[in-house]
Amino acid sequence: MAEEAQVVDRQPLPLGQNLTEPIYNAILKAIDEDADRLDLLLSLLHPSDIADLLERLPNQHRGVVLHKVPEDLLGGVLSNVESAVQERLLEEMSAEEVNAAVAKLPSDDVADLLQNMSDEQAIATLRLIPEIQQALLNYEEDTAGGLMQLETLAVPQTWTVGRLMDYLRDSSQKLPNNIATIYITDPTRKLLGTLSLNRLVQISDDKRLSDVMRTDPFTVLPEEPQKDVAQMFEKYDLIALAVVDKNNRLLGQITIDDVMDVILEEHHYEMMHQAGVSDEEDLFGSTMHTTQKRLPWLVINLFTAILASVVISMFEGTIQELVALAVLMPIVASMGGNAGTQTLTVTIRGLAQKKITSKNAYALLKKEFLVGSFNGLVLGTLLAGGTAIVYGNQNLGLVIFAATIANHIFAAIAGNLIPLILERRGIDPAIASGILITTVTDVMGFFTFLGLAAWVLL
Amino acid sequence: MAEEAQVVDRQPLPLGQNLTEPIYNAILKAIDEDADRLDLLLSLLHPSDIADLLERLPNQHRGVVLHKVPEDLLGGVLSNVESAVQERLLEEMSAEEVNAAVAKLPSDDVADLLQNMSDEQAIATLRLIPEIQQALLNYEEDTAGGLMQLETLAVPQTWTVGRLMDYLRDSSQKLPNNIATIYITDPTRKLLGTLSLNRLVQISDDKRLSDVMRTDPFTVLPEEPQKDVAQMFEKYDLIALAVVDKNNRLLGQITIDDVMDVILEEHHYEMMHQAGVSDEEDLFGSTMHTTQKRLPWLVINLFTAILASVVISMFEGTIQELVALAVLMPIVASMGGNAGTQTLTVTIRGLAQKKITSKNAYALLKKEFLVGSFNGLVLGTLLAGGTAIVYGNQNLGLVIFAATIANHIFAAIAGNLIPLILERRGIDPAIASGILITTVTDVMGFFTFLGLAAWVLL
The missing domain is CATH 1.25.60.10 (MgtE N-terminal domain-like)
Known part of the structure; x- marks a missing residue:
């Protein structure tokens, strides 16, 4: 017993x-x-x-x-x-x-x-x-080394399946919690192969591990970012992954339950950062604590909003002559912001999934340019028709038509290039892209609309 | 051989x-x-x-x-x-x-x-x-039944560990790919217990399965939403999960690799829908196809932006008298939009993690109200100071101060209540909340700022 x-x-x-x-x-x-x-x-x-x-x-x-x-x-x-x-x-x-x-x-x-x-x-x-x-x-916390656990089951390749099974059953051994993958190493802990428990139980006792092990297992270095580790698990349907040093010596293993946590964490990180909310914010934390955590991003937004407002102030004379401009200008900016966010989301997703390469980046930019032009054309036509009727002013309709198309093109280009540039500079595109894109579309939306109005209408 | x-x-x-x-x-x-x-x-x-x-x-x-x-x-x-x-x-x-x-x-x-x-x-x-x-x-595709595979390994409880091991090694059996969890059932396929492979290999051959199996395994009904299934895997670190009918009869199993895909899918779904991008959009799809997929949401946005513009048009006379209002009003609306999105994100996350209950919903609303008030106070003070100096008009500063605070409070309340109401009506709060919150903060931002200006300044 x-x-x-x-x-x-x-x-x-x-x-x-x-x-x-x-x-x-x-x-x-x-x-x-x-x-x-x-x-x-x-x-x-x-x-x-x-x-x-x-x-x-x-x-x-x-x-x-x-x-x-x-x-x-x-x-x-x-x-x-x-x-x-x-x-x-x-x-x-x-x-x-x-x-x-x-x-x-x-x-x-x-x-x-x-x-x-x-x-x-x-x-x-x-x-x-x-x-x-x-x-x-x-x-670092967000690397393969930060994710791995030291507990692994490593056995020599000279063992037979039977000896390994006896070892597992011998309860005087203190086995790690997770033995779904068994690592086969040499005396210096160099990784020679792996054997899944799934496979082990289907092999007869007399086989030697060296004959049945998988000799080319997936491995990661401890410096690898956790994002890439998670992608490996997802792509290759892994349950556990060996972490090795540069000499292929077994350091530890990463198990799928830790990777699940990483995926959820990355997800929340992305979602929260896009809104400028700290991921360490406790839903039930104190009011003052929460206020302090959120304020910095709002202050940044204050300054970017002032930037847009400076553009408007350049056209104060124009607005004074035709107040309808003040009424219509937020529409142009708001639609551009949303179109830009669409392009941005698709681009950030493509980057995260590593589907955007130097080879196809230009083709994607061209496509977004065309999509922006078409959407701008449709929306601009709707808006121009409505404006011409409501204000009885065809030229005003023409101005909003041109400004809408122009801003949708700016939005498409910025939505495509901003995350690409941030990624190339080593900045996570999920963090700062949102605020940058709305700044671009606000500034360009106000500038094209009011600028065109000053030129055509006055 | x-x-x-x-x-x-x-x-x-x-x-x-x-x-x-x-x-x-x-x-x-x-x-x-x-x-x-x-x-x-x-x-x-x-x-x-x-x-x-x-x-x-x-x-x-x-x-x-x-x-x-x-x-x-x-x-x-x-x-x-x-x-x-x-x-x-x-x-x-x-x-x-x-x-x-x-x-x-x-x-x-x-x-x-x-x-x-x-x-x-x-x-x-x-x-x-x-x-x-x-x-x-x-x-349905997004339920436990849509996720499960029929292939499972189910064996009788009267078997011993040794007999099960022999069965696994007997290669005339066609075993399912995934046998990490072995299901123990009665002749009518009623689920009696489970045994993990991890544990099986540590037990001596003469034990009966009925003595070593786990008798209260986690199970799901096939109708369960896949979101909840994913949450169970994450929370309890599961590798596989039995799907059973109402009589506890084994229908199939869900394995962790499928759940990983679900989590990533939910993540992309949420991200894409917030931007109004279809999740079926192919990054390399045709321009016309992409345009058509994105346009509907932009058209909705056109109408919500017009709503904000109608509010502005109510104050055309006010703007005509003081053009500075047209310059400043987008700042108030933009900051409110971002503060509202922060509250929204935290609330949607809390709902997704099931941390918001009828018990604590009111406390959270109160907290968001206070956070909104404080942030509005700080930002309103900064903005009012700047405005008073730039325009040399203290009353204008006072108006923007009051409007900023009011709009931050509206943003906090709407950011908290909109997802709660959508969730209660069975609508995924991730989809429509974004556009609703910016509409609320635009409309209320323009209304409070221009309304206060009409009242105080003219």
Whole structure:
């Protein structure tokens, strides 16, 4: 029976209940009124759902719940909450509590938690798991090295399938959590091949690993950006990926659950940054904190909006003579902004998927130019007709017609070139493109419309 | 040796080269000049990279390359290209070619391809794999049923670990590609439990499956939306998930590689729809096609922009008396639009992650109201100071101060409530929120600024 104990220990955590609305409400009530009931309710939840619960709770209640979480689940809970909440929870914990919580976590999760720990907590953790310091903290967070875990199962190529199966079953071995891919290495840890568990169980015991292993496995260097790692997993349907050094020595592995997190993170990063919202913003953070995080981008926008307003002020005399211009000019600018954002989105997506190369960039620019011209033509015709009728002024219609087409062409060119130029300069095109494109279309929209009006109408 | 043949057949495809820029250029050259060289180059590529190549090629070259792809890779290539390109490739193929290509694909990939086939191709495929028709085509594409594959490994609970291992090694069995999770069912296919391969290889042969299986596995009904399925995989770090009917009978399984695709798809869907770009738009599609796909949203925008312009026209007299108003009014509207988009993004994200509940919605609205007020106060002060100095008119500064604060408050409330209301009405908040929020902030921005000016200044 003792032989089996190790295996049972490796069984996944109990599944537990989802955090449904009734359970959430019951927990809220129990926090205020009934500590025993809170214990019972928490014991029903999966660690990921306890993490969800902690994220949703107002800050003053988080500490109460945190100290009720069973010790063996605490590590899983901590590594599942988002960074802003993690930081607040760690503040509530002593170094000893943190140490107990992280003891069973994979090394990559521990390294991530280290970022948010106090000095005292971090020192205690590094004393407990010293290999993390040398191995993981040297890599940037958003690289393959920052994603990888040190725990791998590496075995010699001289073993047979039978010997490997015996080794796996021998519960005196402390096996890593994730053995979906088995790495076959030489005595210097040079990677010779891999064998998936899927395949292993279909091969007879007498085969030697060197005869059945895959000899050309995908690998990454630790410096590789996490974006590219995620793309490899997605493209080649990987479950795990070996991280090796320049001499092809096995350093660790990246597993698909970490890559899922990266993809979601990149997604949120892109979405949030386009709106100028910090990705570390806690949905339930304090008002002042949120205000400060969002203000800088709005201040930048203040200045770009003033730029557009300076263009308008150049034509104050023109507007004074024909107030209809002030009424119509935001339409030209607004439509250009949206057309530019369309081009921008398609271009950023193409860049992210690496489908835009120096070979086809010019063809795409030409296409966007044509699309912008056609859309401008259609919209300009609609707008000019409406304007000529409403204001009884054919020349005004002609001006708005020409300005709409011109601004759609500017929008198409800018929407295509801005992300390409940013990418070439090493700036993530998702961040700054949005504000740049609306500035271009506002400025050019006001300038062409008011400029043409000054020239044709006055 | 014959006994091993089946196992070797299940080995993954050869890894091959990535589609680097030099290889891509060499292929472009070979298409025009050298058919033999093209064969050689294609034989170097992984099916996923051939799919990439086909996406990148201009349409007239796609057919040439398609007919050079080795038959055993063709299914993998077809299921890896995006839908718009898939459609064009299938047009080039006969029903027999399609049949040969899909023969080795998992059922979910075949069902996806069916959507883009001609009637003749679809009929031939359904004749080849008739179970797909009943089992998969009844489910919506974006549900668990639309994601699942029929191929699963289900075994009786009375088996021992040893018997299961023997079964796996017995190569006369045709095993599904993905056996990371083994399902344990009764004779009516009712799901009793699961066992991961990870765990299986660590258990001794004499144990019965009923004693070692996990008896409360995660399951989904086929009607479940794919978004929720993806969230389950992410939250609980799943590798595979059983799809069951209402009587808990096993229908199929969803594997993590399909979920990765869903996450990326949802991401692009959200990004593209916010800009009013169709997600089926081919980066290399024809100009007319692209124009038509983008135009509808721009036409909607034309009308919402006219709405803002109608508000301005209500104050033509006011602008005539003080042209500075025409210069300044776009600043107020633009900043409100950006502040509203910030609130919108945070709210949409919170909704997607299910962190906003009826319990905390009011607290969040209150917080956004306060954030909007503070940001409006800071920006209004900056803007009012600048305006008073530039125009030497303190009252004009006062008007822009008040209008900026008011519009930021409108932006915060609309940015919070619009996605909540859309979500409650069953409309994806990612689609229409962007255009609604800028309409609100334009209309309210122009109205408050010009209205206050008419009242205070004239």
